[in-house]
Amino acid sequence: MIPYLIFAVSISGLFLSIYLTLLPPPPFCEISSFLSCDTVLSSAYAKFLGVPTAFYGVVWFAIAASLSMLASNGKRFAKLALGWAVIGVAAVGVLTYVELVLIGAVCILCTAAHVLAIAVAALSFYQFKS
Protein backbone atom coordinates (compact mmCIF):
# COMPACT_ATOMS: atom_id res chain seq x y z
CA MET A 1 0.00 0.00 0.00
CA ILE A 2 2.79 2.45 0.97
CA PRO A 3 4.60 2.25 -2.43
CA TYR A 4 1.36 3.10 -4.23
CA LEU A 5 0.80 6.02 -1.87
CA ILE A 6 4.33 7.32 -2.55
CA PHE A 7 3.68 6.83 -6.25
CA ALA A 8 0.41 8.81 -6.10
CA VAL A 9 1.95 11.67 -4.11
CA SER A 10 4.97 11.76 -6.46
CA ILE A 11 2.74 11.89 -9.54
CA SER A 12 0.78 14.78 -7.97
CA GLY A 13 4.08 16.58 -7.36
CA LEU A 14 5.17 15.77 -10.90
CA PHE A 15 2.09 17.40 -12.44
CA LEU A 16 2.32 20.40 -10.11
CA SER A 17 5.96 20.89 -11.11
CA ILE A 18 5.07 20.57 -14.80
CA TYR A 19 2.44 23.29 -14.27
CA LEU A 20 4.97 25.53 -12.52
CA THR A 21 7.49 24.98 -15.33
CA LEU A 22 5.10 25.65 -18.18
CA LEU A 23 2.43 28.10 -17.14
CA PRO A 24 2.31 31.53 -15.54
CA PRO A 25 1.15 31.57 -11.91
CA PRO A 26 -2.64 31.75 -11.48
CA PRO A 27 -4.20 34.90 -9.99
CA PHE A 28 -5.13 33.21 -6.69
CA CYS A 29 -1.40 32.93 -6.08
CA GLU A 30 -1.14 36.73 -5.71
CA ILE A 31 -2.36 37.27 -2.16
CA SER A 32 0.02 39.96 -0.98
CA SER A 33 3.52 41.22 -1.72
CA PHE A 34 4.83 38.43 0.58
CA LEU A 35 2.55 35.64 -0.64
CA SER A 36 3.22 36.07 -4.33
CA CYS A 37 4.02 33.32 -6.85
CA ASP A 38 4.73 35.98 -9.45
CA THR A 39 7.50 37.49 -7.31
CA VAL A 40 9.14 34.11 -6.72
CA LEU A 41 8.70 32.68 -10.23
CA SER A 42 10.00 35.79 -11.95
CA SER A 43 12.93 36.31 -9.58
CA ALA A 44 16.56 35.61 -10.47
CA TYR A 45 16.24 32.32 -8.56
CA ALA A 46 13.42 31.02 -10.76
CA LYS A 47 16.11 29.57 -13.01
CA PHE A 48 19.14 27.51 -12.09
CA LEU A 49 21.81 26.86 -14.72
CA GLY A 50 19.44 28.31 -17.31
CA VAL A 51 16.71 25.78 -16.51
CA PRO A 52 13.45 26.68 -14.67
CA THR A 53 13.86 25.62 -11.02
CA ALA A 54 10.48 23.88 -11.19
CA PHE A 55 11.89 21.57 -13.86
CA TYR A 56 14.24 20.07 -11.26
CA GLY A 57 11.05 19.28 -9.33
CA VAL A 58 9.67 17.47 -12.38
CA VAL A 59 12.81 15.32 -12.55
CA TRP A 60 12.86 14.69 -8.79
CA PHE A 61 9.20 13.64 -8.60
CA ALA A 62 9.45 11.45 -11.73
CA ILE A 63 12.43 9.56 -10.31
CA ALA A 64 10.81 9.38 -6.85
CA ALA A 65 7.69 7.83 -8.42
CA SER A 66 9.72 5.26 -10.36
CA LEU A 67 11.83 4.40 -7.32
CA SER A 68 8.74 3.94 -5.14
CA MET A 69 7.59 1.14 -7.45
CA LEU A 70 11.02 -0.42 -7.84
CA ALA A 71 11.56 -0.26 -4.06
CA SER A 72 8.54 -2.47 -3.52
CA ASN A 73 10.47 -5.23 -5.35
CA GLY A 74 13.79 -5.00 -3.54
CA LYS A 75 15.73 -3.55 -0.64
CA ARG A 76 18.42 -2.11 -2.95
CA PHE A 77 15.91 0.23 -4.57
CA ALA A 78 14.40 1.06 -1.18
CA LYS A 79 17.85 2.33 -0.13
CA LEU A 80 18.12 4.31 -3.33
CA ALA A 81 14.63 5.77 -2.77
CA LEU A 82 15.64 6.83 0.72
CA GLY A 83 18.80 8.50 -0.58
CA TRP A 84 16.73 10.28 -3.24
CA ALA A 85 14.28 11.43 -0.55
CA VAL A 86 17.16 12.92 1.49
CA ILE A 87 18.29 14.88 -1.58
CA GLY A 88 14.70 16.11 -2.02
CA VAL A 89 14.37 17.28 1.58
CA ALA A 90 17.74 19.07 1.36
CA ALA A 91 16.57 20.82 -1.83
CA VAL A 92 13.32 21.86 -0.13
CA GLY A 93 15.41 23.35 2.71
CA VAL A 94 17.53 25.34 0.28
CA LEU A 95 14.52 26.53 -1.74
CA THR A 96 12.64 27.62 1.39
CA TYR A 97 15.72 29.59 2.49
CA VAL A 98 15.91 31.24 -0.95
CA GLU A 99 12.23 32.19 -0.81
CA LEU A 100 12.20 33.53 2.74
CA VAL A 101 15.62 35.16 2.96
CA LEU A 102 16.85 35.97 -0.54
CA ILE A 103 13.58 36.75 -2.33
CA GLY A 104 11.46 37.77 0.64
CA ALA A 105 8.31 36.21 -0.79
CA VAL A 106 6.58 32.84 -0.73
CA CYS A 107 4.94 31.07 -3.65
CA ILE A 108 2.10 28.95 -2.28
CA LEU A 109 2.14 26.56 -5.24
CA CYS A 110 5.88 26.01 -4.75
CA THR A 111 5.20 25.42 -1.06
CA ALA A 112 2.58 22.83 -2.03
CA ALA A 113 5.25 21.06 -4.10
CA HIS A 114 7.64 21.23 -1.12
CA VAL A 115 5.00 19.66 1.14
CA LEU A 116 4.50 16.85 -1.40
CA ALA A 117 8.28 16.27 -1.55
CA ILE A 118 8.46 16.05 2.25
CA ALA A 119 5.49 13.66 2.25
CA VAL A 120 7.28 11.45 -0.32
CA ALA A 121 10.44 11.55 1.81
CA ALA A 122 8.57 10.65 5.01
CA LEU A 123 6.74 7.78 3.30
CA SER A 124 9.98 6.53 1.72
CA PHE A 125 11.59 6.49 5.16
CA TYR A 126 8.60 4.57 6.54
CA GLN A 127 8.77 2.12 3.62
CA PHE A 128 12.49 1.56 4.18
CA LYS A 129 11.99 0.96 7.91
CA SER A 130 9.19 -1.52 7.37
Added chain:
Amino acid sequence: MSEMPSKKVKKKRNLSTYLAVLPAALLVVFIVYLVATPPSQSISTIATTGQTNTVKTGDIAAPFSLDLIDETGLKNEKVTFRPDSGQIYFIDFIHEWCVHCRNMAPIVERLHQTYAEKGVVFITVAGGYNTDAQKTAQFIKNYRVTWPVGFDPQLEIFRQYGVRGTPTYVIVNRNGIITAKLEGEQPYEALARELDRLLG
Protein backbone atom coordinates in the same frame (compact mmCIF):
# COMPACT_ATOMS: atom_id res chain seq x y z
CA MET B 1 -2.06 -24.52 -4.37
CA SER B 2 1.36 -22.88 -3.91
CA GLU B 3 1.19 -21.58 -7.50
CA MET B 4 -1.54 -19.10 -6.64
CA PRO B 5 0.43 -16.80 -4.31
CA SER B 6 3.50 -16.87 -6.57
CA LYS B 7 1.33 -15.89 -9.55
CA LYS B 8 -0.07 -13.05 -7.48
CA VAL B 9 3.43 -11.84 -6.53
CA LYS B 10 4.52 -12.04 -10.16
CA LYS B 11 1.47 -10.06 -11.25
CA LYS B 12 2.16 -7.45 -8.57
CA ARG B 13 5.79 -7.23 -9.67
CA ASN B 14 4.73 -6.74 -13.27
CA LEU B 15 2.36 -3.94 -12.27
CA SER B 16 5.11 -2.29 -10.21
CA THR B 17 7.50 -2.48 -13.14
CA TYR B 18 4.96 -0.95 -15.51
CA LEU B 19 4.21 1.82 -13.02
CA ALA B 20 7.94 2.44 -12.53
CA VAL B 21 8.36 3.02 -16.26
CA LEU B 22 5.38 5.42 -16.46
CA PRO B 23 6.95 8.46 -14.70
CA ALA B 24 10.20 8.00 -16.61
CA ALA B 25 8.25 7.97 -19.87
CA LEU B 26 6.32 11.07 -18.76
CA LEU B 27 9.62 12.80 -18.02
CA VAL B 28 11.01 11.98 -21.46
CA VAL B 29 7.83 13.24 -23.16
CA PHE B 30 7.95 16.42 -21.09
CA ILE B 31 11.61 17.07 -21.97
CA VAL B 32 10.86 16.58 -25.67
CA TYR B 33 7.91 18.97 -25.36
CA LEU B 34 10.06 21.55 -23.54
CA VAL B 35 12.74 21.41 -26.19
CA ALA B 36 10.12 21.83 -28.93
CA THR B 37 8.22 24.67 -27.22
CA PRO B 38 10.19 26.58 -24.58
CA PRO B 39 7.89 27.97 -21.84
CA SER B 40 7.02 31.62 -21.48
CA GLN B 41 6.20 32.79 -18.00
CA SER B 42 6.58 36.45 -18.63
CA ILE B 43 2.94 37.34 -18.14
CA SER B 44 0.80 37.71 -15.04
CA THR B 45 -2.67 36.36 -15.71
CA ILE B 46 -5.84 38.05 -14.52
CA ALA B 47 -8.88 35.84 -13.93
CA THR B 48 -11.41 38.64 -13.99
CA THR B 49 -10.88 39.67 -17.60
CA GLY B 50 -12.29 36.41 -18.90
CA GLN B 51 -8.95 35.22 -20.30
CA THR B 52 -10.09 35.30 -23.90
CA ASN B 53 -8.10 37.00 -26.60
CA THR B 54 -11.09 38.76 -28.14
CA VAL B 55 -9.13 41.61 -29.73
CA LYS B 56 -6.42 40.87 -32.25
CA THR B 57 -4.18 42.42 -34.87
CA GLY B 58 -6.22 43.96 -37.69
CA ASP B 59 -9.16 44.94 -35.49
CA ILE B 60 -10.27 48.55 -35.15
CA ALA B 61 -9.16 49.99 -31.81
CA ALA B 62 -11.95 51.09 -29.49
CA PRO B 63 -11.76 54.59 -28.04
CA PHE B 64 -11.63 54.97 -24.27
CA SER B 65 -11.40 57.53 -21.55
CA LEU B 66 -10.00 56.87 -18.07
CA ASP B 67 -9.18 58.85 -14.96
CA LEU B 68 -5.67 60.22 -15.14
CA ILE B 69 -3.30 59.07 -12.45
CA ASP B 70 0.19 60.35 -11.76
CA GLU B 71 2.78 59.88 -9.03
CA THR B 72 0.66 61.85 -6.57
CA GLY B 73 -2.53 59.84 -7.17
CA LEU B 74 -5.76 60.20 -9.12
CA LYS B 75 -6.30 63.54 -10.84
CA ASN B 76 -9.47 65.30 -11.74
CA GLU B 77 -8.64 64.84 -15.41
CA LYS B 78 -9.13 62.23 -18.09
CA VAL B 79 -6.77 60.28 -20.32
CA THR B 80 -8.53 59.97 -23.63
CA PHE B 81 -7.59 57.64 -26.45
CA ARG B 82 -9.00 58.55 -29.85
CA PRO B 83 -7.94 56.04 -32.50
CA ASP B 84 -9.26 58.32 -35.26
CA SER B 85 -6.89 61.15 -34.34
CA GLY B 86 -4.38 60.12 -37.02
CA GLN B 87 -1.60 59.38 -34.56
CA ILE B 88 0.35 56.23 -33.77
CA TYR B 89 -0.38 54.92 -30.29
CA PHE B 90 1.57 52.66 -27.99
CA ILE B 91 -0.71 51.42 -25.22
CA ASP B 92 0.60 49.23 -22.43
CA PHE B 93 -1.61 47.42 -19.97
CA ILE B 94 0.00 46.92 -16.60
CA HIS B 95 -0.58 46.17 -12.94
CA GLU B 96 1.63 47.76 -10.34
CA TRP B 97 2.17 44.39 -8.61
CA CYS B 98 3.13 42.60 -11.81
CA VAL B 99 6.84 41.77 -11.69
CA HIS B 100 7.02 41.43 -15.48
CA CYS B 101 5.66 44.98 -15.81
CA ARG B 102 8.38 46.17 -13.44
CA ASN B 103 10.98 44.31 -15.49
CA MET B 104 9.62 45.97 -18.62
CA ALA B 105 9.43 49.51 -17.16
CA PRO B 106 12.98 50.53 -18.23
CA ILE B 107 12.37 49.16 -21.73
CA VAL B 108 9.11 51.09 -22.12
CA GLU B 109 10.82 54.21 -20.78
CA ARG B 110 13.57 53.76 -23.38
CA LEU B 111 10.95 53.35 -26.10
CA HIS B 112 9.25 56.52 -24.91
CA GLN B 113 12.52 58.45 -25.03
CA THR B 114 13.11 57.35 -28.62
CA TYR B 115 9.64 57.35 -30.13
CA ALA B 116 7.68 60.10 -28.35
CA GLU B 117 9.67 62.70 -30.25
CA LYS B 118 8.87 60.87 -33.50
CA GLY B 119 5.18 61.39 -32.81
CA VAL B 120 4.17 58.13 -31.12
CA VAL B 121 1.67 58.73 -28.32
CA PHE B 122 2.25 56.62 -25.23
CA ILE B 123 -0.62 55.67 -22.91
CA THR B 124 -0.42 53.28 -19.98
CA VAL B 125 -3.58 51.60 -18.74
CA ALA B 126 -3.03 50.58 -15.13
CA GLY B 127 -5.42 47.93 -13.88
CA GLY B 128 -7.01 47.92 -10.45
CA TYR B 129 -7.09 44.15 -9.89
CA ASN B 130 -5.71 43.37 -6.43
CA THR B 131 -4.40 46.93 -6.08
CA ASP B 132 -5.48 50.56 -5.68
CA ALA B 133 -4.74 54.06 -6.95
CA GLN B 134 -2.22 54.77 -4.18
CA LYS B 135 -0.07 51.74 -5.01
CA THR B 136 -0.36 52.51 -8.72
CA ALA B 137 0.81 56.08 -8.07
CA GLN B 138 3.81 54.64 -6.21
CA PHE B 139 4.63 52.49 -9.26
CA ILE B 140 4.46 55.59 -11.49
CA LYS B 141 6.85 57.37 -9.13
CA ASN B 142 9.27 54.46 -8.74
CA TYR B 143 9.51 53.70 -12.44
CA ARG B 144 9.45 57.33 -13.60
CA VAL B 145 6.45 57.01 -15.91
CA THR B 146 6.24 60.46 -17.47
CA TRP B 147 3.52 59.83 -20.10
CA PRO B 148 -0.25 59.70 -19.39
CA VAL B 149 -1.47 56.81 -17.25
CA GLY B 150 -5.17 55.97 -17.03
CA PHE B 151 -6.45 54.04 -14.02
CA ASP B 152 -8.86 51.20 -14.85
CA PRO B 153 -10.15 50.04 -11.44
CA GLN B 154 -12.82 47.66 -12.79
CA LEU B 155 -10.67 46.43 -15.73
CA GLU B 156 -13.30 47.64 -18.21
CA ILE B 157 -10.72 48.67 -20.82
CA PHE B 158 -8.76 45.49 -20.12
CA ARG B 159 -11.88 43.49 -21.07
CA GLN B 160 -12.61 45.72 -24.05
CA TYR B 161 -9.13 44.92 -25.39
CA GLY B 162 -9.20 41.24 -24.42
CA VAL B 163 -6.22 41.63 -22.12
CA ARG B 164 -5.48 38.24 -20.59
CA GLY B 165 -2.54 39.27 -18.49
CA THR B 166 0.02 41.98 -17.88
CA PRO B 167 2.01 43.36 -19.47
CA THR B 168 0.18 43.53 -22.78
CA TYR B 169 1.24 45.96 -25.49
CA VAL B 170 -1.15 47.27 -28.13
CA ILE B 171 0.13 49.33 -31.05
CA VAL B 172 -2.39 51.30 -33.11
CA ASN B 173 -1.63 52.85 -36.50
CA ARG B 174 -2.74 56.23 -37.86
CA ASN B 175 -5.96 54.66 -39.21
CA GLY B 176 -6.97 53.40 -35.78
CA ILE B 177 -6.18 49.78 -36.58
CA ILE B 178 -4.39 47.53 -34.12
CA THR B 179 -1.18 46.47 -35.83
CA ALA B 180 0.36 44.58 -32.93
CA LYS B 181 -0.80 43.02 -29.70
CA LEU B 182 2.04 41.50 -27.71
CA GLU B 183 1.61 39.68 -24.42
CA GLY B 184 4.26 39.30 -21.74
CA GLU B 185 7.79 40.63 -21.49
CA GLN B 186 9.22 41.69 -24.84
CA PRO B 187 12.69 42.65 -25.96
CA TYR B 188 13.15 46.34 -26.81
CA GLU B 189 13.89 45.40 -30.43
CA ALA B 190 10.54 43.63 -30.89
CA LEU B 191 8.53 46.65 -29.78
CA ALA B 192 10.80 49.11 -31.62
CA ARG B 193 10.45 47.07 -34.83
CA GLU B 194 6.64 47.38 -34.70
CA LEU B 195 6.84 51.14 -34.20
CA ASP B 196 9.51 51.55 -36.91
CA ARG B 197 7.24 49.70 -39.32
CA LEU B 198 4.46 52.23 -38.74
CA LEU B 199 6.75 55.24 -38.86
CA GLY B 200 7.98 53.91 -42.19
